[in-house]
Amino acid sequence: MIEKLFIDRAPQPIAxxxxxxxxxxxxxxxxxxxxxxxxxxxxxxxxxxQTHRVMQNLxxxxxxxxxxxxxxxxxxxxxxxxxxxxxxxxxxxxxFPQPLPTRTCIGVTGLAGGADVExxxxxxxxxxxxxx
Ligand SMILES: C=C(N)C(=O)O
Numbered sequence: 001m002i003e004k005l006f007i008d009r010a011p012q013p014i015a016x017x018x019x020x021x022x023x024x025x026x027x028x029x030x031x032x033x034x035x036x037x038x039x040x041x042x043x044x045x046x047x048x049x050q051t052h053r054v055m056q057n058l059x060x061x062x063x064x065x066x067x068x069x070x071x072x073x074x075x076x077x078x079x080x081x082x083x084x085x086x087x088x089x090x091x092x093x094x095x096f097p098q099p100l101p102t103r104t105c106i107g108v109t110g111l112a113g114g115a116d117v118e119x120x121x122x123x124x125x126x127x128x129x130x131x132x
Contacts, residue, residue: 007064011035011057014112019061022125027065031078031120032057033113042113047084050117051091058121059095066131067123072101078118082107088117 004018011033013019020029034043034050035057043053062068079088085105093100101121111118125131 005065007061009037009064010060011037012040020065022065025125025131026073027067027123027125029058029061029065029121029123031076031118032061033111033115033118035113042115044114044116047079047081047087047116048091050115051088051119054117054119055092055095058119062121062123065123065125066128067125069096071124071126072096072121073124074102075104075119075121077103077105078108078111079105080108080111080116084116092119 001023003022005020005022007019010019013030014033014035017030020027032054034045034053035041036043036053037057037060043050059069062072077088077092079085
């Protein structure tokens with residue numbers, strides 16, 4: 001069964017998608033943008049600022065589905081300028097315990113809403129009271 005999840009606390013969708021789809025103990029999370037959840041406005045700051053916001057948005061979704069950065073198995077990072085690769089990596093890595101999940105980084109010509117950073121993830125949902 002596929003469970004399509006809508007997360008109230010996360011930034012609201014700016015395109016036709018669910019925040020996440022759960023299949024068994026895996027959750028597939030839509031690419032998060034640097035959108036501020038409280039205002040639903042895009043934070044178009046530096047790559048560092050945008051990456052923090054993106055990772056904070058992913059933290060909201062991970063928490064709401066009963067997972068965490070520790071349980072991410074794969075991510076994809078999209079950035080509009082590979083000149084900021086190192087800057088994005090530093091912020092990105094700071095959210096994970098070691099060892100890191102698998103990842104692909106892709107340089108793109110543009111992202112929705114004029115953003116410079118987008119990250120999507122696949123994560124495992126470990127057993128818990130709500131997920132026996
Ligand atoms: C923002 C997106 N993740 C999208 O448009 O697909």
